[in-house]
Amino acid sequence: MSAEHDPAQRVAIGISFGNSYSSIAFTTAEGKAEVIANEDGERQIPSILSYVEGEELHGGQAKSQLVRNAKNTVAYFRDFLGQEFKSIDPTPCHQSAHPVQHESTIAFKIRDTAEDKENEVTVSEITTRHLKRLRSSASNYLGKDVNAAVITVPTNFSNAQKEALNKAAKEAGIEVLQFISEPVAAVLAYDARPEAKMADKIIVVADLGGARSDVAVIASRGGIYTVLATVHDYEVTGLKLDQVLMDHFAKEFLKKHKSAGDPRENDRALAKLRLECEAVKKALSIGTSANFSVESLVGGIDFTATINRTRYDLLGNKLFAAFVRLVTHAVEKAELDPLDISEVIIAGGNANTPKVASALGAAFPESTTILAPSTSATAINPSELSVRGAAIQASLVQEFELEDIEQSTHPMVTVTPHLSHAVGVLCISGEESSGIFHPIIDAETPLPVRRIAIIATPKEGGDVLIKLAEGSRHIKVTKPEPKPKKKSEDDEDDSDEDESDEEEELREKTWKVGKVLSEAAIKGIKKGGKVEVQINIAADLGVNAIFREVGGKGGVRGIIQPPKATQNGSA
Amino acid sequence: MASVQVSLPLPVLPQGWAADRDFKPIGHLSDANDRNIEPVGPHFLAHARRKRHKRTFSEDDRIQAQVNVKKVEDDDEDDISEPEDPLMLQREAKDWKGQDHYAVLGISKYRHRATEDQIKRAHRKKVLKHHPDKKAAAGGTEDDQFFKCIQKATEVLLDPVKRRQFDSVDEAADVEPPTKKETQKGNFYKLWGKVFEAEGRFSNVHPVPKLGNEKSTKEEVENFYDFWYNFDSWRSFEYLDEDVPDDNESRDQKRHVERKNQNARRKKKTEDTARLRKLVDDCLALDERIKKFRQQEHAQKNKRRIEKEAEQKRLAEEAAKAKEEQAKLQAEKEAAEKAEKADAKKAKEAAKNAAKKNKRVVRGAVKEGNYFHGAGDAPASQIDSALHDVDAIITRIDNEELATLTGKLNGKKDAGEIKQILQDEVKRLVGAGKLKEGEMKSLS
């Protein structure tokens, strides 16, 4: 075994590698993820390389080359890895080196050496160079030679893409311990916080990045994550939001300097415009107004202007609404209702924009927690979610042999039966005499599973019936009663009520009792006593349940056969 | 995991509930869904450890594992692929109004039914294929006309308002109504069903009722035609507007075109309403079910009439019969009564005669008894008083008593005997209160 594959010799980090930005992070001895800044102090490092007379610039330095040296600057290349030329969208590269077909892969024609000649540098090679720079920044920071990493990728990254990335990483001296998906990394970043409480919940990760947006609906059950649905979009993007601002400032500029020409029609002016607009957009995430200032935008004219946040919110309205639609579409795709969603984690750089969070918040009920900087003081920086998750995962797997990790992540291990319905108990409540369903184990919980419930009993105690059943979630919609028209004489008294005129329909989550699974009795419960129900469901859907009075002696044990065993009878 | 706390109480055990060891299995869990769990986080590690515990998986197991897993990512190769018409690829973007936006995106088989998601995916696919950079790379020109057509198509189709305007005039989604001949070949439901399915795309009201088939009920059919005769359509015709000149043209000119457009829209809308009405008329006229229902109704009505008539006839016959019966009975009764009357008269006569006879016998007996005078001729006074007494008796007794008395007197010759009998009769009559003691002159 070579030294770099020896788990004992590993120095592993987490890497998030986006089309727009990349980040690196490590996990401290205390188990806390920390994001590493590069030599220029950047934690969101632009995924950009630029070549100036043979010198390679990286990150923010490379990004500023987009103005003067766009042809030799490579950006937005991650999604090209492992793809054929015919299946890529080159649009994001319009203001940098254009991708070209190179044998069966993709390359950029750039002058990357001191010589005066263009080379076709493949996307794999570019990726290797980019990862090398990330690795060296991390090594410098940690004072140790980083040689392994967990890298995050989108949920729809194909095997070919992962394969290509794996190879490129290897070339960069990085052993990829595991690829994990970006939204799951985000969930892990939250769950790994010491204050996190484990609970069964459905989480939506809504990622509004630079060149794409991705939504994932994830069931979290006892700390195990299952992706239920995803949506990907390449039109609702941070670049488009930049464009909205570019159009706005270009028009402002033209109003003042009609004869100078449209800055969008000049490559260099366009590049300046784009860089400044992205900066303005970021500034509007913190401040309620921001300055736009570019020296010599077109024809030597310096241009400054200001914009307030409300204006930006309005300009970007269509895109924000489209993003919300993507998210609700993902929830529909998972055959769920917004009421089923406990948390929405807004990820990606544009999650910093308050309007993104408020627009999403409006699409979910109040019971849904929106995790974004503007809605939650304890929210994790949305640009760092992926990399933190990756760093945590790296710390979890770094001492395993690679083969071991591969075995454990194989479908043989990951493919798991999930409950199709919730399993719970029938209780009584005021209105319903027939009993109402209370879930103990939610649908989409992977098997095997064990859950315990503590259930109240009638005031006087006595003998109780415990009915286990399946339940399905039902959304009850109550239309508001049409408000009686106010008499005119009342008008002055309640003029302030008028604003809340449009009453919304009331939507509630209720349960429908499905198949009854079993009945059990606990007798002689003392006054105010409680019953503990423990349900174990095996992978074959066999149920083993234990019922007992809390603090009482003995108990009742029952077994429900798996469905198939009884169908086949003696077989 | 923390335990689940349930604050609603459990129900009381029903009377008579019993089970072996207090547990009764009833049903089984529904089938599970196979899904991939994410190999991430500390809890997954525990899962993997349990699952792999002392196990090595065979190659077969490994292949099998993925087979039934629920898909989360959309397949790239799917329903959105259509051959591209070379003529379409040469379109100019400026003629975007005339292009078939659905065909440009390769979703012409879906048209108005295409979902937002499908349109987006179709757009993505076309962008990847027709991006001008790629044409340039392939040695072609920097021709981006068709790419612009793609962008325009997407812009229109992803904007709900613009899409409706386009869908309103999307003739490719129309289904021409079949001719009478075609209909009569027996394909009425299939052919006309498609027509209305296509027309239904303009409906503000949902669900849109279907034409149905020969088994549809009368109510369904009536409902269908009612719906179409009162069709509430969102179809509008601004997509066919003439371009309004830019502001540098004269304002009058501009207003003129606008007014023209307004009128044209209104006219087209009216025409469309008329067209639809005619369509429904035509369909209705050819709809065999309408005839069938009418016939059935007719038959039903006829049946009812015949039944009614038969009933009336039956009732009349019954009435006549009853009347006849009544008359017969009446006649019989009358006859009987008559006979009875005659009999009674006869009997009365007989009785009268008998009484007369009896009276004669009684009187005779008085004479035989020598007027109660013993021996010798009875003086006239004695005769008188005796006859007076006999007459008194005769007038006081009824015919039956008379007959009895007569019976007693019949054949008696002895005066004493006769007197005794009559005296007994007097005594009886006095006892019955029919005679008074002192009334008798010779028989006391």
Ligand SMILES: Nc1ncnc2c1ncn2[C@@H]1O[C@H](COP(=O)(O)OP(=O)(O)OP(=O)(O)O)[C@@H](O)[C@H]1O
């Ligand atoms: N503070 C901020 N406020 C608003 N927008 C921001 C902020 N920081 C970054 N962004 C925007 O977020 C986008 C980059 O997001 P992110 O770093 O998640 O992208 P990525 O994952 O690298 O890219 P991609 O999603 O294209 O692969 C850019 O559009 C950037 O302008």
Ligand SMILES: [Mg+2]
């Ligand atoms: Mg991203």
